[in-house]
Amino acid sequence: MRAKLTYFALAAVLVVYFVLVGSRGVLLIKQGTAVTVPFGVAVLVLPFIGAWFLWHSTRFAHCASKLAQELEAEGGLPVDELKRTPGGRIDRDSADAVFAKRQAEAEQSPGDWRSWFRLAVAYHDARDTPRARKAMQRAIALHRAEQREPQPR
Incomplete structure (x- = not known):
């Protein structure tokens, strides 16, 4: 549960960041000079790439979680048979x-x-x-x- 909350909090921060970056891109385009318009368009592309990546990462995590739940219901989750170091790391x-x-x-x-x-x-x-x-x-x-x-x- 803690991992999910952390993930959604970070995703929300990213969305706010995307909005802020996008608004800067719009402001650059509104200035209308030969330098700021292409730069503004380039800045606007970044939030879309980030949103696409966030969407695919979230979808992947959701699908993997559903598979884990289904396997758990079947009793087929892998058993943790790994030896660990005294510090808790996997051998x-x-x-x-x-x-x-x-x-x-x-x-x-x-x-x-x-x-x-x-x-x-x-x-x-x-x-x-x-x-x-x-x-x-x-x-x-x-x-x-x-x-x-x-x-x-």
Whole structure:
């Protein structure tokens, strides 16, 4: 819950920032000189890029959260079997061992979103965020495809 509140607070701050930057862009365009108009247009583009990124990040987090809730209801969330250092950090060798197991699961069931979700968690635990994100995107895409398939009667 705390993470969600922090995320929404930061998102709200970003939206306020986008509005402020956008208003500066409009003011630059209103000045109407050969220098300020192109600069104002360039400044106006930044809030749109930021809003697009914020929207996609929020949508990704929401979809991943829904998958986690569904897996939890099924009893399929990955069990935390990682060893930790005395400081609480995940032991690298332990994370690598769990990762190998999760990767084998995903290779055995490449069309199962559940195995890709668990692989994404393993990537995250191994501190490989880009691959964790790609694995989670794959899980989300597979889940959507599964939802679109006609259900057998």
